[in-house]
Amino acid sequence: MCCRVRFGKSGLSVSPICYGSWQLSPRYWGELPAEQFKKAIHRAFDVGVNFFDTADAYGDGLSEQVLGEALADLPREEIVVATKVYWHFYPDGRRHPDLSADYIIRECEQSLKRLKMDYVDIYLLHAYDPLTPLEETTEALEKLYRAGKIRYYGASNFTVEQMRYACKLGNYVALQPRYSLIDREIEKDLLPYCAIEDIGVFVFSPLYHGLLTGKYQGTETFEDFRKNLPRFQGEKFKQITDAVRGLKPIADKYQMSLVQLILAATLAHPAVHCAIVGIKNASQIEEAAGAMGKSIEREDYFAIRNALNV
Ligand SMILES: NC(=O)c1ccc[n+]([C@@H]2O[C@H](COP(=O)([O-])OP(=O)(O)OC[C@H]3O[C@@H](n4cnc5c(N)ncnc54)[C@H](OP(=O)(O)O)[C@@H]3O)[C@@H](O)[C@H]2O)c1
Known part of the structure; x- marks a missing residue:
């Protein structure tokens, strides 16, 4: 049941499906019962997922806190936890970017407290802060590394130039970029760069x-942040959802669900080590975990990509 990949030069052994916990951010996703979330985390571990992603800013600390409570029941050395820093947030809801050294050092301590952990495995810069020299930020990360608070560090939402700059300054071993079969921009330069540098993606x-996921018909309306996304509206929404459901015969051929087919095809790119799936309940992670270790023939892989070129 346990499927693991080597996460680039960090050498960490992780499940190709990573548990995404942004869903515990009420301002984006609405309220989600904490108990349901904790059950999903335990189920994740039972079905072979050992990699968990969060951020201090998800729910302004809520995601880290609930994740920490659930992970406390699991063996620490068998799980890999990534969290992020960047959004300086305040109790009244204000927030702004901040990768200054002082803030990172302070905020890492807060993340550890909420996670109830002595260290995080991967600490990420959530995005690029144009006001703070990356030299200062990297020194802060090195300090946390030397203090044993973080085992590895990396970045998220960086361009290839930002990543190149970062790698000159420090030992950045991980990158968390946006990527899906309808969002393949990073195939041009960021993924090749990461492959060459052996960066865990x-x-x-x-x-x-x-x-x-194949569950939408293209006619639904949303109460959460998706109500403002162009691809969840009008003709585009219908075109994409039709195209996904049109992949059913290929999914059937591999005895996979559409969710599993999409995830297996996403993971087929050689520079992509893991896919972080945002999870709301136990059955979602169970289904996603079913994509681990599955491969797709070349012809079908390109047929899926073509079908989603809408
Ligand atoms: N670094 C960053 O800047 C950044 C940004 C965004 C996300 N992330 C991370 O990446 C994770 C995933 O991203 P995401 O949440 O945007 O997108 P996602 O994984 O593409 O989509 C997640 C959504 O898909 C639906 N879903 C998931 N599994 C399903 C299943 N088996 N069957 C049916 N529906 C299913 C759920 O929504 P419904 O049930 O409501 O449809 C869920 O909320 C986040 O949780 C977070 O950890 C990082």
């Missing part, structure tokens, strides 16, 4: 926030 939004 875990992509976010592989199901495009649920759009690629």
Whole structure:
């Protein structure tokens, strides 16, 4: 049942499906019962998932806190936890970017407290802060590394130039970019760069926030942040959802669900180590985990990509 990949030069052994916990951000996704979320985390571990992604800013600390409570029941040395820093948030809901050294050092401590952990495995810069020299930020990360608070560090939402710059300054071993079969921009330069540098890549939004699951008809309306996304509206929404459901014969051929087919095809790119799937309940992670270790023939892989070129 346990499927593991080597996460680039970090050498960490991780499940190709990573548990995404942004869903515990009420401002984006609405309220989600914490108990349901904790059950899903335990189920994730039972079905072979050992990799968990969060961020201090998800729910302004809520995601880290609930994840920490659930993970406390699991063997620490068998799980890999990634969290992020960047959004300086305040109790009244204000937030702004901040990768200054002082803030990172302070905020890492807060993340550890919420996670109830002595260290995080991977600490990520959530995005690029144009106001702070990356030299200062990297020194802070090195300090946390030397203090044993973080085992590895990396970045998210960086361009290839930002990543190149980062790798000159420090030992950045992980990247978390946006990537899905309808969002393949990074294939041009970021993924080749990461492959050459042996950087561990875990992509976010592989199901495009649920759009690629096959469960939508293209007529639904949303109460959460998706109500403002162009691809969840009008003709585009219908075209994409039709295209996904049109992949059913290929999914059937591999005895996979559409969710599993999309995830297996996302993971087929050689530079992508893991796909982070945003999870709301135990059955979603159970289904996603079923994509691990599955391969797709070349002809079908390109047929899937072509079908989603809408
Ligand atoms: N670094 C960053 O800037 C960044 C940004 C975004 C996300 N992330 C990370 O990446 C994770 C995933 O991204 P994401 O949440 O945007 O997108 P996603 O994984 O593409 O989509 C998640 C959504 O798909 C639906 N879903 C998931 N599994 C399903 C299943 N088996 N069957 C049916 N529906 C299913 C759920 O929505 P419904 O049930 O409501 O349809 C869920 O909320 C996040 O949780 C977070 O950890 C990082």
